[in-house]
Amino acid sequence: MLIRINQDAHPIAPSEITPESLYRGRRNFIRAAGLGAAALAVSPAFAAAKLGAIQKSPLSSTEAPTALKSVISYNNFYEFGTGKEDPARNAGRFKTRPWTVRVDGLCAKPRTFAIDDLLKLAPLEERIYRMRCVEGWSMVIPWNGFPLASLLKQVEPLGSAKFVEFVTAADRATMPGLALPVLDWPYTEGLRIDEAMHPLTILALGLYGEELLAQNGAPLRLVVPWKYGFKGAKSLVSIRLTDKQPATAWNIAAPNEYGFYSNVNPEVDHPRWSQASERRIGEFTKRKTLPFNGYADHVARLYAGMDLRKFY
Amino acid sequence: MRAAAPTAPPPGRRPPHGPSALQLAAAKSALFLICLLPLGWYLNRLLNDQLGANPIEAITRASGEWTLRLLLVTLAITPLRRLTGWHWLIRLRRMLGLFVFFYASLHLATYLWLDQFFDWAAIGKDILKRPFITVGFAAYLLLVPLALSSHNAVIRWLGGRRWQALHRSIYAIAVLGVVHFWWLVKRDITEPLIYALILAALLGARAWWREQERRRQLAPRRPPAGKTVIPIVPR
Numbered sequence: 001m002l003i004r005i006n007q008d009a010h011p012i013a014p015s016e017i018t019p020e021s022l023y024r025g026r027r028n029f030i031r032a033a034g035l036g037a038a039a040l041a042v043s044p045a046f047a048a049a050k051l052g053a054i055q056k057s058p059l060s061s062t063e064a065p066t067a068l069k070s071v072i073s074y075n076n077f078y079e080f081g082t083g084k085e086d087p088a089r090n091a092g093r094f095k096t097r098p099w100t101v102r103v104d105g106l107c108a109k110p111r112t113f114a115i116d117d118l119l120k121l122a123p124l125e126e127r128i129y130r131m132r133c134v135e136g137w138s139m140v141i142p143w144n145g146f147p148l149a150s151l152l153k154q155v156e157p158l159g160s161a162k163f164v165e166f167v168t169a170a171d172r173a174t175m176p177g178l179a180l181p182v183l184d185w186p187y188t189e190g191l192r193i194d195e196a197m198h199p200l201t202i203l204a205l206g207l208y209g210e211e212l213l214a215q216n217g218a219p220l221r222l223v224v225p226w227k228y229g230f231k232g233a234k235s236l237v238s239i240r241l242t243d244k245q246p247a248t249a250w251n252i253a254a255p256n257e258y259g260f261y262s263n264v265n266p267e268v269d270h271p272r273w274s275q276a277s278e279r280r281i282g283e284f285t286k287r288k289t290l291p292f293n294g295y296a297d298h299v300a301r302l303y304a305g306m307d308l309r310k311f312y
Numbered sequence: 313m314r315a316a317a318p319t320a321p322p323p324g325r326r327p328p329h330g331p332s333a334l335q336l337a338a339a340k341s342a343l344f345l346i347c348l349l350p351l352g353w354y355l356n357r358l359l360n361d362q363l364g365a366n367p368i369e370a371i372t373r374a375s376g377e378w379t380l381r382l383l384l385v386t387l388a389i390t391p392l393r394r395l396t397g398w399h400w401l402i403r404l405r406r407m408l409g410l411f412v413f414f415y416a417s418l419h420l421a422t423y424l425w426l427d428q429f430f431d432w433a434a435i436g437k438d439i440l441k442r443p444f445i446t447v448g449f450a451a452y453l454l455l456v457p458l459a460l461s462s463h464n465a466v467i468r469w470l471g472g473r474r475w476q477a478l479h480r481s482i483y484a485i486a487v488l489g490v491v492h493f494w495w496l497v498k499r500d501i502t503e504p505l506i507y508a509l510i511l512a513a514l515l516g517a518r519a520w521w522r523e524q525e526r527r528r529q530l531a532p533r534r535p536p537a538g539k540t541v542i543p544i545v546p547r
Contacts, residue, residue: 067365069365074365082499084366085364135498137366272495279368279369281366285429286427
């Protein structure tokens with residue numbers, strides 16, 4: 001599949017390189033088009049805005065990130081269709097500006113955040129995380145965002161808050177997948193409060209240094225790297241602190257297949273397929289899946305004493 | 313999987329309105345090439361890196377889907393023949409059936425090689441433990457004797473009746489194939505449902521015609537109206 005072309009054998013002739021004036025001209029053209037027809041806002045599937053300063057993080061993986069092309073074209077986002085290429089194809093009408101996120105529930109200062117305020121809420125970090133899908137494939141994604149804890153601290157959670165519920169966008173006009181009752185819309189997810197406050201748990205607003213595209217969960221999504229990918233709720237509209245374990249979309253759909261915790265666990269198979277190995281996108285052979293997706297040192301203690309076969 | 317009836321028409325005569333030997337040969341050649349189109353399409357995309365981020369999944373999926381599609385086409389021959397009266401269609405069925413086997417073999421090979429990398433212990437466990445793999449594998453095993461007996465010499469050796477009885481397992485294979493697809497999808501059953509409905513229509517048509525035939529044979533033979541029939545009563 002990967003055909004390596006020897007660069008030395010085909011040197012790039014200076015004549016093939018686009019002169020600066022030309023590509024600047026193209027950019028001006030795009031900018032003009034953007035101003036005229038708001039093209040950039042209309043089609044978030046293809047245009048991404050650069051993010052500002054981004055700090056590196058010691059929590060990042062040193063593994064090679066998956067190609068951007070794969071990260072933005074191979075997605076599970078059922079609100080835009082159940083095929084892997086559906087989200088990139090069908091997200092064209094989805095609007096991520098204006099956007100607000102309501103953060104409330106058991107907290108002292110419930111608040112509604114506008115997306116542009118969220119972008120400035122905390123220093124943006126690059127977090128290069130493994131992402132393991134429950135279907136048996138994985139990627140390494142350089143997310144840009146900040147710890148979820150940074151946001152939750154702003155609303156001052158009460159001591160009675162034991163869980164966090166995430167509700168995602170469900171706009172029938174721009175999300176064609178909602179027409180099918182595949183899941184109980186809107187898609188909901190949940191974390192225990194200690195999972196939510198864990199430094200590895202982030203709100204991602206971008207990847208590869210650019211704002212998220214719709215297919216990746218724009219304008220902001222949850223990323224919990226030691227759990228199966230579906231726990232990372234996309235296009236969040238509401239974050240609520242509760243004292244009860246929230247219902248989650250996949251658990252409602254198939255409780256015997258998708259538990260509330262859904263920690264990556266090679267020992268506990270999906271009832272219909274093995275979770276012992278995974279195919280890293282871009283690789284030919286499969287690799288062994290690691291407990292907690294390789295983050296056991298950071299998070300295994302959160303589940304001390306729990307039977308992970310029961311709490312899958 | 314089924315071939316033409318072993319009893320060939322006498323030389324020199326052919327059924328009325330049927331295609332000539334030459335036309336039939338042309339139809340078979342065309343069908344052969346058509347059946348290879350999916351393979352060519354996916355090979356071309358594979359070599360040009362156009363199968364998306366997970367080409368192995370795309371190949372697995374495509375080979376499975378084309379197995380099912382061609383299987384449904386094979387099963388459509390009999391109803392089509394009945395509805396159109398084009399009895400020569402049956403002469404194309406063996407090739408279709410063999411292509412079902414061809415794509416099923418590619419599908420299985422993809423699983424054995426690109427998914428499991430010939431880890432036989434894991435494969436054995438998968439077959440026993442994962443219902444969708446169990447039924448898929450069973451369907452393939454049932455296909456093997458049908459492919460092996462798709463040859464005139466084997467049909468002569470088996471005898472038409474036994475050959476036909478053997479090849480009736482294609483109905484079970486088709487059901488297993490659709491169940492295999494149904495059980496593997498995560499949530500959205502639209503596609504397997506479409507295959508299931510087509511299969512139900514194809515099998516349902518057969519059941520209905522069979523029932524009609526049974527009733528016709530059971531019904532008392534009424535004399536044509538307007539004619540007096542003198543019953544023959546034994547004295």
